Amino acid sequence: MNTSHNKSKNKIYFVSDFHFGSPDGKSSIEREKQAVCWLENIEDSAEEIYLLGDIFDFWFEYKYVVPKGYVRFLGKLAQxxxxxxxxxxxxxxxxxWQRDYFEKELGFILHRKPLRFEKDGKQFFVGHGDGLDKSDTKYKILNAIFKNKICIKLFASLHPRWALAIGTHWSKQSRHSHHKSDYQDRGQNEPMYQYCIQSLQSQHTDFFIFGHRHLCCDKELKNHCRYINTGQWREKKPFAEWDGENLTLKNFDQAEEIH
Structure with a gap:
């Protein structure tokens, strides 16, 4: 075993919101190729990779059927x-709407809720970030419907040809319903920022890392604790890197920052 090679694999990477499949097949494949290029760049140093949700613009998994496509990205991750x-x-x-395909076929570790863990003496709290705004009643209702077992079974009873077409259309409509103002930085009024501040009152956390907002940011909270959002992978291709001492928000377009 090459122990020197294993020792170099000591970094953790965080990324979110690739939204593969959106807005069309051509641009999605191009974005997928860029993501694979990023994976190849970090492959020799990556001990762990945290994919923080909305990797696909829509994904519904049947017992024996999964959406086609994304083979470059999934194949590289499987490798x-x-x-x-x-x-x-x-x-x-x-x-x-995951079942067990990623776990059994690709060896992923699947998380349906945010995760708290300790690494190198630091406390991390990571997740997609949806649902943290307790005042968002519309989201609460939709989330309850989407996670309802009866609703899931009814949707799964549709033929994949129709179910995936409906789901893809819904996903696009959901995205188009947002205004540019929805993605503007609200400063300390950001729901995720407020969530982090309130969470610190009961439990110390060095780093909160989320996606979902499509708003890349690195904000200090208090006592050197930080809230980081990895944004969306469309323009600057942001990701966060933990090297054992420092957590840094980077852009893949700035190749000189990739080691």
């Missing part, structure tokens, strides 16, 4: 998983 890299997949609000 890295086979080589010992831990791949954590968090369900987002666009790709929450």
């Amino acid at each position: 890295m998983s086979d080589a010992g890299c831990k791949i954590h997949f968090f369900c987002g609000n666009h790709d929450l």
Whole structure:
């Protein structure tokens, strides 16, 4: 065993909101190729990768059927998983209907809720980030419907040809319903920022890392605790990197920052 090679695999990477499948097949494949290029760049240093939700713009998994496509991205992750890299997949609000395909076939670790863990003496709290705004009544109602077992079974009774077409259309409509103002930074009034502040009152956390907002940011909370959002992978291709001492928000377009 090459122990020197294993020792170099000591970094953790966080990324979210690729939204593969959106807005069309051509641009999605191009974005997928860029994501694979990023994975190839971090492959030699990645001990773990946290995919923080909405990796797919829509995903509904049947017992024996999964959506077609995304083979470049999933194949690369499977290769890295086979080589010992831990791949954590968090369900987002666009790709929450998972069964066991990722776990059994690709070796992923599936998370349906946010995760708290300790690494190198630091406390991390990570997840997609949806549902943290307790005042969002519309989201609460939709989330209850989407996670209802009866509703899921009824939807699964549809032929995949129709179910996936309906789901993809809904996902696009959901995205188009948002205004640009929905993605503007609200400063300390950001629901996720407020969630972090309130959480710190009861439990210390060094790093809160979420996606969902499509708003890339790195904000100090208090006592050197930080809230980081990995944004969406469309323009600057943001991700966060933990090297054992420092957590850094980076852009893949800035190749000189990739080691």
